């Protein structure tokens with residue numbers, strides 16, 4: 001049953017569930033599914049709304065306002081300021097993400113295992129197997145490659161790499177190109193199309209417009225208090241639910257916020273620390289031919305070949321016009337000229353495995369993320385950007401455009417000079433769609449506020465299951481690993497119930 005703040009009788013007070021899960025993104029929904037499948041009574045609370053698939057059409061600006069946190073305008077303060085994209089709707093960011101479904105590579109799992117997460121060695125692949133089956137993950141079919149995808153393959157090979165087809169959780173996708181406005185064709189297997197409907201068949205109850213503001217363990221029960229809100233966030237009433245266990249899955253910015261607001265003990269000051277972003281730069285190729293990259297799957301290819309020298313993965317991507325315009329340099333006249341070349345553009349992203357982290361603090365009920373791009377990370381991104389630029393020019397692009405060093409336009413390979421490319425000191429555009437860390441899990445109590453079984457260090461009955469538990473970045477798109485965290489937390493919850 002899916003209820004919302006208009007359809008339940010309020011104030012809503014309930015003491016009957018075995019488990020309350022807060023947040024319906026990949027971590028929370030996967031956990032809710034596993035616990036509900038075991039026959040337990042589960043409530044899933046989601047602050048955002050459940051929008052029907054036909055409600056919004058394919059309107060980019062509309063989707064930003066309705067499905068994204070803060071209309072897509074949340075930013076981490078620092079140098080450079082980094083926009084951090086997040087979902088706020090049923091399904092969390094899985095509803096508006098690009099449907100890339102990658103396992104964390106073995107090379108990145110080692111640090112997790114060293115932090116004390118033995119399950120990253122023993123169980124992670126089992127979790128991934130099950131999740132991939134439910135999400136029907138597979139590579140982009142070759143016949144679905146559009147010109148942007150083909151240019152990516154050509155450019156990566158021309159730069160000396162071995163690109164691969166992206167793996168995605170959207171079987172039968174028709175390539176309408178609007179993944180980030182919410183799939184209008186029901187093909188993306190986001191959590192509202194997979195874990196949640198499966199959970200509903202097993203008695204799961206979902207509450208939308210239910211924003212938790214406090215979680216406290218007392219006398220063997222956990223009390224969740226919060227506001228019932230309308231679609232725009234205005235409070236209508238309140239709720240108070242108590243359960244035997246609670247799982248917090250509000251994402252990497254909002255899970256620490258809820259713990260701060262609940263005055264959760266943190267003697268070593270570790271909640272909010274270890275904030276990773278996968279800082280990401282965008283490289284545009286301008287071509288004589290018509291590319292029409294918006295017509296087709298936006299993310300079709302993936303290249304890990306340059307990781308040793310850059311610490312980055314390079315992926316093909318194509319943005320819709322509103323977001324493209326934000327990432328292009330130039331005076332109004334130059335910007336206009338570039339936007340007029342939209343149909344002739346190719347786009348790649350360079351996504352860095354952070355070597356340093358930032359932190360989250362808060363004021364009242366708002367999280368404030370701080371993140372400075374570290375010099376090492378800037379150097380890696382610059383190398384990745386230069387590789388893309390070389391590959392693009394070698395494979396026929398007429399020009400390469402990057403919002404770095406105040407605005408770069410290369411027409412010949414010999415113009416590329418890594419020493420003159422910079423993103424720090426306000427000179428370039430870096431964004432993040434992968435906030436991670438902030439309630440990191442691990443063995444050492446002085447360093448990790450969450451235990452390896454994903455229960456909170458100072459509470460037996462409160463668990464955390466989302467990207468906030470990552471002690472180090474995944475290095476690749478993190479959705480599948482957030483779901484795996486949900487599976488792992490469910491084991492801890494079921495052991496108590």
Ligand SMILES: Cc1cc2nc3c(=O)[nH]c(=O)nc-3n(C[C@H](O)[C@H](O)[C@H](O)COP(=O)(O)OP(=O)(O)OC[C@H]3O[C@@H](n4cnc5c(N)ncnc54)[C@H](O)[C@@H]3O)c2cc1C
Nearest residue numbers: 023025027047092093097098099100212251466467477479
């Ligand atoms: C535009 C975009 C594209 C992306 N593309 C990809 C991709 O292709 N592949 C990939 O692997 N990853 C991708 N990601 C990242 C991926 O979607 C996220 O890493 C993942 O969704 C994080 O899962 P999560 O469970 O940690 O949190 P989220 O998905 O952020 O879900 C948290 C949920 O909790 C809710 N919530 C927060 N606070 C409260 C509260 N107090 N009470 C109730 N509910 C609350 C939020 O509204 C939200 O719905 C993308 C992200 C974005 C934004």
